[in-house]
Amino acid sequence: MELVLKGFGEVVKTVTFRVRRYDPEKKEMPKYMEYKVPVQRGMTVLDGVLYIKEHLDPSLAARYSCRMGICGSCAMIINGKERLACQTQILELNKDLIKVDPLGNYDTVKDLVPDLNKLFKNHESVKPYIVREEAEPYGEYIQLPEEREKYALFTECIMCGACLSACPTMATDDLYLGPQALAQAYRYIADSRDAGFNERLNLLDSKHGVWRCHFAGACSEVCPKGVDPALAIQLLRGVLSKNVFIKYKQNPAKLGPERASIKEVL
Amino acid sequence: MAIENKKGWISWFNPIKYGFDRWLFAMHRFTGIVIGLYLMAHVFETSNILRGPLTWNNVMVFLDWPFGIHFGPYILSALLLVVVFHALNGLRLTIVENGLMLVRPYRPEYPYKPKSLAGWNFALKIVLGILMIVISVFGIVYIFTGVIL
Known part of the structure; x- marks a missing residue:
């Protein structure tokens, strides 16, 4: 047939x-x-x-x-x-x-x-990777599923650059980091394994950093993956404004058992 | 000769294809500019008192009856709307821009409606919108009739 x-x-x-x-x-x-x-x-x-x-x-x-x-x-x-x-x-x-x-x-x-050079440069400048004190990890970082939920939304970014195009602040400010970079900064700061808050602070807490956002919500509106960068920026601002009164403390996750010992068990 | 495809300041006032919050942003910008210009004009207006009571009275009458039309209350009403909107929306922005009254991070689901603009944030918009209407009605009635409701 x-x-x-x-x-x-x-x-x-x-x-x-x-x-x-x-x-x-x-x-x-x-x-x-x-x-x-x-x-x-x-x-x-x-x-x-x-x-x-x-x-x-x-x-x-x-x-x-x-x-x-x-x-x-x-x-x-x-x-x-x-x-x-x-x-x-x-x-x-x-x-x-x-x-x-x-x-x-x-x-x-x-x-x-x-x-898209601007997008990638801004993304790179906020250190979009886990920053740790130890030079080389010897085992896995331990993280609970609830801790992952705190940032899981912002990992969906595909870096299409639509948010920077929709952002009304970006339309007049060349040096603004942009919703994508700020959302990624929050994604790593909220990560329980990360210890790089102070390293990123100078860049974020600046004239062209988080405080330039005016919560127009256009970035979240156009995001093809529903990442909601506006939410990330506001939560990041919450972290920074609390940091003025009470120093924000990151408790980097503990390292799991040494890989060598796991090998022995296997 | 690479022309940068910048949208420029004119795009602040073009919220047509985006959501409700983008409209609020455009209006907040616009009302902010209006209030800034008004404050300058206000300083200039009140400085006329230095030129003596007669000039002052003439200025007051002119502003109430510009070019022979009783237009003063309409200007004041428009100004009231502008100031009330800017104040109440500014109050909301102060709250949500410090990370308060927002949703917790969630899992995105098709059709990807951003939840940061909904929830408590949206409730705040409704409450402050109603408050804005109430204040405006009281104020405009007072401006036109001199009666405090």
Whole structure:
């Protein structure tokens, strides 16, 4: 028996893509170009962009990798809101005109490709790793499931950069760390294994650190993974403002038994 | 010649595609700027008393009846709304921005509605919103009729 998928491959309607084109090497101002794209059921905005690249204009540049919302390469401003292009259904947008922009508040490499250097640099500057006093651990760090729940939400970040584009503070302040970096800073400070609060304090407790956030909630609103960076920033601020009166003490988790001894048992 | 794709200050006042909190942010910015400008104008206005009682009275009458229209109470009412919004929203921000009245970290679930903007934070918005309406009604009635309810 032949399996027939109803409506599969059928062109439902034609939408217009209005794409921002900009090539820094050509010394031209950014401009918008329109493309007519036939839409099938289940087609995402990324599929539409790739259709344009394959059939209409091969010079269009876009960054993508996994096409399933894991890699975080294809974040774009679609109809005025930051979304992952691979997870936005064209038919769900329910518009005949789809406006596609590269992420704001970044340099543009070409067309829809933003230069995410700022994001990665800020992320690196908050020491996104567990800081310990001992030089080399000899065993596992012991952590309870309840202790993991304190930061588990913020580990979901895929570094797509949508939050920095949506942030209204980022729009005017170049040196601001951004929601992504601050959320990751809280993720490591709240980690029971970490002992690096004082090392990160100078950077976070500065003019362009946590106090620059105004809780507009736009970062949480656009986050494709529901990480809620705004919550992390407010909790981090709670830690810092309590630190003024009572010094915040981290109790780094104890090390488990030595690996060598475990080997002997096994 | 790399043009940075910056959104700029104009994007503060463009909350259309985002949530309720983004609207509050835009309004808080706007009302803050209005109050700042008002304070400067207020200092200038009250400084007129140095020029003698007659000038002072003329200024007062002009501000109440600018260009022959009885418009003063409307300006005062708008100012009251602006100040009450900024004060009450500022109160809420002082609480939540110190990490109080927020949810504990949770597990994200589709469709990923941020819970930091809901819960107690949202309840605070409702309570302060009602308070804002009540204060505004009392104030505007007082401005227009001189009656304290």
